[in-house]
Amino acid sequence: MQLLKDRILAEGKYLDNGILRVDSFINHQVDAELMDACGAEFARQFANTHADRILTAEISGIAPALMAAKHLSLPVVYARKHKPITMPDQVYFTVAPSHTKGNMVDLIVSPSYLPRGEKVLIIDDFLASGSTILGLVRLVQAAGAELVGIGTLIEKHFEGGRRSLESLGVPIVSLVCIDSMEEGKIIFRD
Amino acid sequence: MQLLKDRILAEGKYLDNGILRVDSFINHQVDAELMDACGAEFARQFANTHADRILTAEISGIAPALMAAKHLSLPVVYARKHKPITMPDQVYFTVAPSHTKGNMVDLIVSPSYLPRGEKVLIIDDFLASGSTILGLVRLVQAAGAELVGIGTLIEKHFEGGRRSLESLGVPIVSLVCIDSMEEGKIIFRD
Numbered sequence: 001m002q003l004l005k006d007r008i009l010a011e012g013k014y015l016d017n018g019i020l021r022v023d024s025f026i027n028h029q030v031d032a033e034l035m036d037a038c039g040a041e042f043a044r045q046f047a048n049t050h051a052d053r054i055l056t057a058e059i060s061g062i063a064p065a066l067m068a069a070k071h072l073s074l075p076v077v078y079a080r081k082h083k084p085i086t087m088p089d090q091v092y093f094t095v096a097p098s099h100t101k102g103n104m105v106d107l108i109v110s111p112s113y114l115p116r117g118e119k120v121l122i123i124d125d126f127l128a129s130g131s132t133i134l135g136l137v138r139l140v141q142a143a144g145a146e147l148v149g150i151g152t153l154i155e156k157h158f159e160g161g162r163r164s165l166e167s168l169g170v171p172i173v174s175l176v177c178i179d180s181m182e183e184g185k186i187i188f189r190d
Numbered sequence: 191m192q193l194l195k196d197r198i199l200a201e202g203k204y205l206d207n208g209i210l211r212v213d214s215f216i217n218h219q220v221d222a223e224l225m226d227a228c229g230a231e232f233a234r235q236f237a238n239t240h241a242d243r244i245l246t247a248e249i250s251g252i253a254p255a256l257m258a259a260k261h262l263s264l265p266v267v268y269a270r271k272h273k274p275i276t277m278p279d280q281v282y283f284t285v286a287p288s289h290t291k292g293n294m295v296d297l298i299v300s301p302s303y304l305p306r307g308e309k310v311l312i313i314d315d316f317l318a319s320g321s322t323i324l325g326l327v328r329l330v331q332a333a334g335a336e337l338v339g340i341g342t343l344i345e346k347h348f349e350g351g352r353r354s355l356e357s358l359g360v361p362i363v364s365l366v367c368i369d370s371m372e373e374g375k376i377i378f379r380d
Contacts, residue, residue, distance in 0.1 A: 021276040027278065029267045029303040030252075032259035057251050059268075062220075063256055069222035077219045078249075085291070086211040087218065101275070113219040 001041055001175040004153065005188055008176060016186035018159065019099075020127075026125055026153065027060035038175055039067025042123060042151045045173045046072070049148040051121035053077060055114065055140065057107055057132055064153050074121075077114060079107040079136060088112075092142045096135030099128050107135045109143075110176065116144035127134040127152040127174055130161030137168065154178065157189055191231055191365040194343065195378055197224065198366060204374035208318075208349065209289075216315055216343065217250035228365055229257025232313060232341045235363045236262070239338040241311035243267060245304065245330065247297055247322055252342050255313040264311075267304060269297040269326060278302075282332045286325030289318050297325045299333075306334035317342040317364055321349030327358065344368065347379055 013021040025031040033118055042064070054076040056065035062078050069076035083091065083106075092109045114120070120140045124133055133150060140147045145171050155162065155174030158181075177189040193260040203211040215221040226244045233255070244266040246255035252268050259266035260362070273281065273296075282299045310330045314323055323340060337360050345364030347354065348371075355362055 015276060019276060023274075023276050023300065027274075028270065028300055029265050030255050030256060030259070032266055035256065038258050059252070059270075062249070062252050066220060066222050066225065066253055066256060069220070070226050073223060075219050076222055080218065080249075084213075084217075086209060086213050088204060110213065110218055112216070113372070120346060 001038065003034065003037055007031070008135075008154070008186060013158060014181050014186070018156065018181065020154070020156065020181065020186075021053070022180070024155070026063070029065050031112065035063045035067045038064050038153055039069075039071045041175055042068035042173070043071030046121055046149050046151060049121060049171070050119060053114075054116040054121050054123050055079065055109070055135060055136055056123050057081075061124040064125055068121075068123050068151065077109060079109050081105050081107065081151045082109050092139045094135045094138045094142070096131045097129075099126075104177065107132075107139060109133065109139050114139065114143040114145055116147045119148045120145045121149045122147065123151045125153050127155040127161045127172075128159040129163075130164040133161070134164060145184060149173065151175075156181070165172050191228065193224065193227055194366045195267050197221070198344070198376060202376060204371050204376070208346065208371065210344070210346065210368070210371065210376075212344070216253070223254045225257045228254050228343055229259070229261045231365055232258035232363070233261030236311055236339050236341060236361070239311060239361070241338050242308040243304075244311050244313050245269065245299070245326055246313050247271075251285050251314040254315055258313050258341065263359060265303075267299060267301050269329060271297065273298050282329045284325045284328045284332070286321045287319075288336060289316075289321065290321075297322075297329060299329050299334065304329065304333040304335055309334045309338045310335045311339045311341065312337065313341045315343050317345040317351045317355075317362075318349040320354040323351070323355060325353075339363065341365075346371070
């Protein structure tokens with residue numbers, strides 16, 4: 001998606017540890033119109049999955065997932081990292097290593113919002129090692145729901161996340177795929 | 191806003207401690223089309239403030255603020271509760287008591303995304319005691335920016351937050367205002 005590529009080239013900042021800083025348009029300041037366009041593109045690419053709902057992880061997955069949900073007219077659920085007091089005691093729960101924080105984070109979903117048998121589309125901001133997305137996949141499996149696709153704004157292909165997801169046998173869509181960021185130079189795939 | 195009132199009556203659940211559970215359409219599962227309609231209504235009511243940006247707090251402020259930002263063609267910034275490694279060391283920082291968690295939460299914004307002199311519109315999900323919104327107001331003031339309005343999806347009028355904000359002298363818009371929830375019966379204002 002050229003609009004997103006252009007923005008990454010203009011504003012993305014390479015930090016150490018393979019981290020791409022995009023906090024001027026995705027995950028602190030958010031460009032709502034760009035997210036809307038990304039949501040429309042996810043909707044176009046996943047229209048034929050006939051998903052019943054979108055699942056994402058707080059915090060930075062919310063913006064792209066919400067916009068995709070709007071364009072697909074679907075409900076979106078975000079896995080919580082801390083159980084709020086408004087959540088029932090019985091939940092779906094898993095832990096996943098956080099790439100940017102270096103610790104483990106909880107992923108918690110209320111069973112009411114991940115019904116058995118539904119088709120679930122996972123949308124998140126980054127596909128890096130794939131660990132957060134695999135955590136979301138475990139929640140889908142725990143619920144007895146069916147995973148029908150995985151969409152991310154930015155894939156860092158060199159971190160191998162796609163390989164860890166391919167065995168799931170569902171379409172994996174990245175709006176932008178980065179092949180390498182060596183010495184801070186961002187090289188896109190294709 | 192009738193659409194939101196109807197949804198609260200249909201799905202809102204009264205918990206103890208004056209907490210209204212709306213996690214089936216606002217803050218766990220999110221109705222993206224409802225949030226889009228709420229964003230459009232915020233845009234209509236705040237069009238004449240000529241805001242430069244929207245400020246909200248993660249997590250549940252993101253959905254309504256993002257949709258308002260889309261309709262107003264503005265950037266939105268969400269105050270972080272934990273400083274990510276992608277954020278610079280020098281930040282605007284305040285603490286605010288959390289109504290639903292019973293503890294203090296940090297509110298952190300990168301100075302790059304809250305420039306001095308800009309007109310800032312605050313959007314959040316709830317106006318209860320007003321403590322989170324007052325925290326956001328302190329960030330706006332620390333930045334030397336100008337507050338031009340405060341918008342929330344749901345005001346719990348009986349918790350007095352509006353009184354604590356009125357001295358700021360800016361428009362305060364709630365799409366729905368609840369006068370009382372005694373014994374779980376939700377009574378709307380007007």
